[in-house]
Amino acid sequence: MSDIIKLLPDAVANQIAAGEVIQRPSSAVKELLENAIDAEATNIQLFIKDAGRTLVQVIDNGKGMSETDARMCFERHATSKINEASDLWAIRTMGFRGEALASIAAIARVELKTRNNQSTLGTEIVMEGSQLIEQKQCNCAKGTNIQIKSLFYNTPARRNFLKNDSIEKGHILQELFRVALAYPAIAFSFTNNTELTYQFDKANLKQRISAVFGSAYSQRLVPVEEKTDMVSISGYVVKPEFSKKRRGEQYFFVNNRFIRSSYFNHAVENAFEELISTDLVPGYFLYLEIDPAQIDVNVHPTKTEIKFQDEKYIYQILRAAIKRALGRFNITPTLDFEQETGLGSMIFPKDRPIVAPTTTYNPDFNPFHGQQTASRLHTNLTGRINPAHWEKLFDAPTQPEKATLQPTQLPTTETPQAIGMPWHSSENMPETQKVMQLQRRYILTPVKSGLMLIDQQRAHERILFEGFFKKFESKKLSSQHLLFPENITLSEPDAALLREILEHVRAFGFAIDVLGKNTFVVGAVPHEVVENEGLQTMMEGILENYRLNLNDQQTDIATNMARSMARRLAIKSDKTLTDTEMMHLINTLFTCQIPEISPSGKPVLIIVPMNDLTARFK
Known part of the structure; x- marks a missing residue:
């Protein structure tokens, strides 16, 4: 029997890899934006046409590439981010797998222009279907200008599965927002079909959130700040009254990398547990700084899933930090959160002197002072009596057969009692129309067959x-x-x-x-x-x-x-x-x-x- 196992050509292997790395135009946008950030760009421009089907273009003012690097970047597993396996545990860059550009070049026509500081002329490269079409010198600005044209031109099945332009554009904007929120110190612009849609100038985080989601958000944010030896947490949560039913404004970043984590999302929801109803979800923009050796980002090609070494402890710290932030800004009941000891400052020095607790009192205080007691009693009574039914304290009952609360039936304890009918009723209404509100949610009223809620x-x-x-x-x-x-x-x-x-x-x-x-x-x-x-x-x-x-x-x-x-x-x-x-x-x-x-x-x-x-x- 002849041998049947064969080594696939690089072009075929790249198309297979592209199916996992580049799923839609927004995937290509994500990879290009991350490359621009790793190139230390301070200004990034994004252009799209027809929701990315016709064109995806990213222009940055980063370091640029030499002629050799410009050609090498389209090879599989070619990267400048890591050199050996141990580098995977010290990753600070956005990319490191060396798959993105090779995958994109396998399913689209790519034009690249780039120049670094050491070169007077730049390099222009044209790739199509993993094949080098043209390579030459060109005159271009420092940085990189890359265009992706006719995405999925040679994989019609994938192109047919794309949604309409509005949905695909929404996915692209989501990728842009994630990167823009992670790096507020970088300026971004977004042009859709020749129309400038977004212009994000260099700003702080709060200003960037307001620029992305609207100026009203500046009044909706509660700052969160916590530093421990294990993790540093910063960012904002949205006030409970502005919670929504959709999970559109939930952003977790670990070392400035956007991630998805249902476990940490549960920690945030748990912190909001008694502040919002069960059908609402809280909004947040939270940034976690962790030692790269304590996490594994090489879990999925999209790099949005991360494994944590001590995620249970981070869960508790995150939940406590949010509760503390909400309490500090009087959104939840609190006991002097301003003077609460920080979560990371609970270690006392060994040489700290031991001081016995002391109490202070006023020796001249007299609890039986007549005027003070009378005043306090008067305040308690008027504060707890229901003024809507004050007449029931004095008027004799006009209908003895009714089961109403009589003054003689009041408890004889020394504690003043709140006086008032629990049923919201009107004397002018017939018996069948009396109503009661329960827990400020339900209306109870009697009907012929029983009780209606x-x-x-x-x-x-x-x-x-x-x-x-x-x-x-x-x-x-x-x-x-x-x-x-x-x-x-x-x-x-x-x-x-x-x-x-x-x-x-x-x-x-x-x-x-x-x-x-x-x-x-x-x-x-x-x-x-x-x-x-x-x-x-x-x-x-x-x-x-x-x-x-x-x-x-x-x-x-x-x-x-x-x-x-x-x-x-x-x-x-x-x-x-x-x-x-x-x-x-x-x-x-x-x-x-x-x-x-x-x-x-x-x-x-x-x-x-x-x-x-x-x-x-x-």
Whole structure:
């Protein structure tokens, strides 16, 4: 039998490797940007056409390459970052595998121009399908200018699997944002189809975050800072009230390298556990500095997965650092966090003298001083009595048959008791219409068959959804004009989505126009919008809900808009409602066509039958 195992040609091997390294245009952008950073560039320009299908170009002012290096960089496993295996445990550069350019040259037409400081002329190289087409000297600026044209031209199956331009552009922007956030001291620019879209000047981290995600973020960030012998943590977390349902603003960097870590993400979520609801996720921009010998970055070709030697300890330090930061800025209850000992400063010197604890007291203090006691007692009573039912302390009951709380039934303890009916009721309402709010989330009201519980947020969502949809179909949406038009500036993804659905947004009562690249001016809003609702935050919430609803393929744009606006404008679960508001909510809910189900398909109300209640007491 003849031999059947053969050594693959380099061109075929490079195409196979490219399938793992270069998965889409954004993968090529990531590799080129990282190469520019490793070349110590201070200004990096990114150009794309047709979402990277036609052109991906990166120009930097870095060190550049010699003629020999320019040709060698397209060979497999050719790199300037490491020399031997032990170097893998001391990696500080972004790249080190030597696969990217060889993989890109195997599936695209690549044109490279580069020059270093020692050369008066640069080198121009043209590669196509791993083959050298042309190499010559050229006149070019110091640094590197590399163009990738017709990506996946010889792998049509991979090209056909690419998504539409909007999605592919979003992936490219995500790679740009990650690199720009990791290196705020480097200037970046992004040009899409000859239009300059982003210009990030050299800045500090907070300024860079605001430049990427909008100027409003400067007021949403809480700084995090912690240094220990094992790891140094810095960066920002987003205030709990600005948490979102999507994981779009979660960035971990280890030694300035973007990584994904569900384990550390859990540490952040655990720190926010009692501050946000379970359907929201916190935003963060966290930077970890660790000794390279304690991590392994050679796990995956994309280099976004890292193995840590002591990840359990880092988890605890990260969680404690975030909790401490939130406490220091009065976002969580705290006990003098400013004077709390740092996590890395808990070692006491051996020669530290031992001092016995002491206490101080006021020898002239008299707890039975009449005026002071009377004042304190008066304050406690008035502070704990419910003023809405003060008359029940003095008036005799007019209906003895009712099971009401009588003054003679009050506890006889010395501690002043809060006085007030637990049921929110109105004397003018019939017995069947009495309501109670439970935990500022549910409305309880008796019905003939038992007890009905209503989720106040979902009920309001159903009311708003049907109201928006009916008005949209009848073209009778009303608006309230603002006294002064207000400008809002959105992130690039949000601005692109808003421009896409702008006509539908106007159809729901917004008077909104494009003012600039990512800036819009709002002159009127639907009358359902409350006065203290921030337009910037409201529009971001509507667009976020709209994206979440896109997973439902059967939802049209109008229905999606109605659901998104209802979700954003509905009263939240933590809001206290008056009797009148609760009764109005219940009465309006039962005028809806489908009062039992929320627009997202979840139950609005449940009824506990009397038989079940009776069985509970047996």
